[in-house]
Amino acid sequence: EVQLVESGGGLVQPGGSLRLSCAASRFTFSSFWMHWVRQAPGQGLVWVSRINSDGSNTYYADSVKGRFTISRDNAKNTLYLQMNSLRVEDTAMYYCARAGRGDGSLSTAFGMWGQGTMVTVSS
Amino acid sequence: EIVLTQSPGTLSLSPGERAILSCRASQSVSSNFLAWYQQKPGQAPRLLIDGASSRATGIPDRFSGSGSGTDFTLTISRLEPEDFAVYYCQQYGSAPRTFGQGTKVEIK
Numbered sequence: 001e002v003q004l005v006e007s008g009g010g011l012v013q014p015g016g017s018l019r020l021s022c023a024a025s026r027f028t029f030s031s032f033w034m035h036w037v038r039q040a041p042g043q044g045l046v047w048v049s050r051i052n053s054d055g056s057n058t059y060y061a062d063s064v065k066g067r068f069t070i071s072r073d074n075a076k077n078t079l080y081l082q083m084n085s086l087r088v089e090d091t092a093m094y095y096c097a098r099a100g101r102g103d104g105s106l107s108t109a110f111g112m113w114g115q116g117t118m119v120t121v122s123s
Numbered sequence: 124e125i126v127l128t129q130s131p132g133t134l135s136l137s138p139g140e141r142a143i144l145s146c147r148a149s150q151s152v153s154s155n156f157l158a159w160y161q162q163k164p165g166q167a168p169r170l171l172i173d174g175a176s177s178r179a180t181g182i183p184d185r186f187s188g189s190g191s192g193t194d195f196t197l198t199i200s201r202l203e204p205e206d207f208a209v210y211y212c213q214q215y216g217s218a219p220r221t222f223g224q225g226t227k228v229e230i231k
Contacts, residue, residue: 095168107173
């Protein structure tokens with residue numbers, strides 16, 4: 001099955017660190033830009049970061065710039081989000097998403113999403 | 124940054140009725156790179172529409188998107204029970220990608 005599976009979430013104290021992973025299967029991971037999107041409990045979707053297909057270019061939301069680092073290992077078909085200096089307001093479900101439908105169209109909308117991994121920042 | 128404002132916040136309708144959801148951008152969306160997603164409780168979002176009006180694979184034709192520039196609309200022609208959910212618009216034409224705050228379509 002074509003899918004994305006996130007892992008690495010959990011409970012962490014303010015100021016702590018976590019690394020999220022997103023494992024891709026059954027599609028050519030190295031061909032797609034990838035994104036992280038988060039959703040605080042009961043709230044809407046917020047874009048966090050993106051990385052281009054070979055990992056050479058990244059972009060961050062202002063709210064996480066300097067604290068989060070997106071990366072990928074195309075040999076392992078895996079996307080990462082290193083989160084440092086975590087704050088209470090970073091508490092959210094974190095989704096990885098693929099830019100592109102994967103059906104041959106040129107669209108870069110988020111055509112595939114993982115099921116999410118929950119990050120809770122609390123003392 | 125492009126700010127997307129969705130209206131209404133909540134839409135209370137009955138199965139079989141038509142739903143019209145609006146998404147207004149603070150500036151023109153590049154190349155009409157505007158998408159709509161559906162999210163049900165406890166699930167990840169699902170792509171419905173991209174390019175403002177193109178249905179994603181497997182999306183029923185009761186879902187349609189329209190609009191250009193700064194004003195976009197998602198229409199659900201006849202609501203089915205499985206359509207009651209939260210809908211988000213997103214622009215993916217410029218960085219940072221941004222989402223609207225969502226419209227909840229609930230059963231009246």
